[in-house]
Amino acid sequence: MYLLYNILLLVLALPILSGHLLYGLLRGRRRQGVRERFGYYGKDQLAFLAGKKTVWIHAVSVGETQAAVPLVKAFKKRFPDWAVVLTNVTETGHKVATGIAGVDLCLYFPYDFPWTIRRAFSQVKPELVVVVETEIWPNFMRIARLAGIHALLVNGRISDRSFPRYRRLKFFIKPVLQQFTRLCMQSALDAERVEAMGAPAERIEITRNLKFDMQTGGVSEQNPEAIRRKFGFPPDGKVLVAGSTHAGEEELVANVYRRLLKKQPDLCLVLVPRHPDRCPAVGELLSSYNLAYSLRSECGDDPALLTPGSVFLVDTIGELLQFYALADLVFVGGSLVPVGGHNILEAALLKKPVLFGPHMNNFKEISRLLIKAGGGLCIPDSEELFDAAAELLADSDRCQDMGAKGYALLQDNRGATERTLQAIERILGDE
Structure with a gap:
């Protein structure tokens, strides 16, 4: 078996790898850590x-x-x-x-x-x-x-x-x-x-599952109002965070967001693509929907106040928990498209209600447990995403109840x- 595997590596993988590295060099995109x-x-x-x-x-x-x-x-x-x-x-x-x-x-x-x-x-x-x-x-x-x-x-x-x-x-x-x-x-x-x-x-x-033992890295101890000021979010407006989104989802989220603004005009959207290098394309998509956006990387120490109806597009890595901390409602991506979903427990760790799509193969057991506990909802399509988001954003008590139940699930499974x-x-x- 190992002989066959190594022959395939030499015959197939090595030439493809060499070509990929050479192509990257010619395009000025050298792969890190070669x-x-x-x-x-x-x-x-x-x-x-x-x-x-x-x-x-x-x-x-x-x-x-x-x-x-x-x-x-x-x-x-x-x-x-x-x-x-x-x-x-x-x-x-x-x-x-x-x-x-x-x-x-x-x-x-x-x-x-x-x-x-x-x-x-x-x-x-x-x-x-x-x-x-x-x-x-x-x-x-x-x-x-x-x-x-x-x-x-x-x-x-x-x-x-x-x-x-x-x-x-x-x-x-x-x-x-x-x-x-x-x-x-x-x-x-x-x-x-x-x-x-x-x-x-x-x-x-x-x-x-080790993911139940996650820690917030001190984010939960921070004052949500302080995080809002740090990034320039209005002190009283609602915040919807769409985390770890993939191609095909940002369009659905943008469309839902525009519709939600008619019901919740003080709403801001935080959009966090799974791969930050996609942000230029996502920015173009937002512009095509006439949605103004600002980039996280351009947010200085004294940011201008975000306008409700705009989008905060996160083009950095490792800050997702901060944005979940200031959210009123979280949608976790990779789930409305057949990617397999992403970690919904990160939002539950910060006591936030969680929405996610049907494609949760990579988190099948976790999503089942979160739904059973009452801390999250599986929404089959963008229409259901709109309905669920509109209902939850208008009901703070239910949001807090869902967040508390998701957090309790984490504690019970550590x-x-x-x-x-x-x-x-x-x-x-x-x-």
Whole structure:
């Protein structure tokens, strides 16, 4: 299996990757972290790791990185002498990772070529590898095992969409899953699925979802009025935040917002595209709807007061919780288009009512629990989004009640971090 995989990497992936990197250079868009992606690190980067035991935590992008935050903080508290290295694939994930307290070194994840992975391991020298959710790279896992490095899958999740594909490729996936020392899954269903894919049953345990252990990073302690002043929002107007939106959703949200203004003329919209590099195109879309907008990046220390009916377009990374904190109502994107949804618990953490669309495959269990608890509503289309938003914006008591119920759900489901830490301690204790 590994021979076939590496042949495919050489024949297919390497030429495509080389062409992609060359095209980016010719277009003046050099990809960040290219040296690190090939396993080359500077001596100054690795200096802090000298003489320390190291845990290598890998989280592909923003969502996985945020899920890892409570685990990073708890690990550092339990093992203060260890160094924590956090790797990402995406540039947005890397930017978020650099701001996490407790992370000693942020790197880009190396391409899964055998020589690249060996070079990376020879320099980082981890005692333990922790993979967040389902980032399973065959050479990375195999070489870690051959080097005697324990590997732990945490917050493991097998989505409805990916499970049939994994089952068809069981001959390929099974040997990779067997490289893990332990697989900590979010739910009983995830545990059943990963076992059906070939993971050894005796290495699987259910530790629940790390996202329930999220922290606000101090945002909840800030005065919402102070946050409003910071960004220039009117002190008394209503605020609708549409977070983590994707192409196809901004148009729906803009149209709903224009209609809501007829019922709620003091309303402001905060629009936070999942990928900030899309903001120029989103700005053009807003202009086509005759909606004035201002960019977060252009907001100075003494911003002008936003006009109700305008849009605050967020073109930065890592500030979503601040905007959720000042919201009266939150819509979480990636859910009205077939993306799979994004983390609805971030808004619930700040006691906000949450709306989301039907495409929540990546958060299926969380969305079910939030709906059952009364902290969120699934709206099937933009028409229902308008109806629900109009009703909630006119009913502050119901908004507060939904926010309180969502927050209570979080408190009732905490504990995944401690269960995961116990799994890590058992692994390290067996050495």
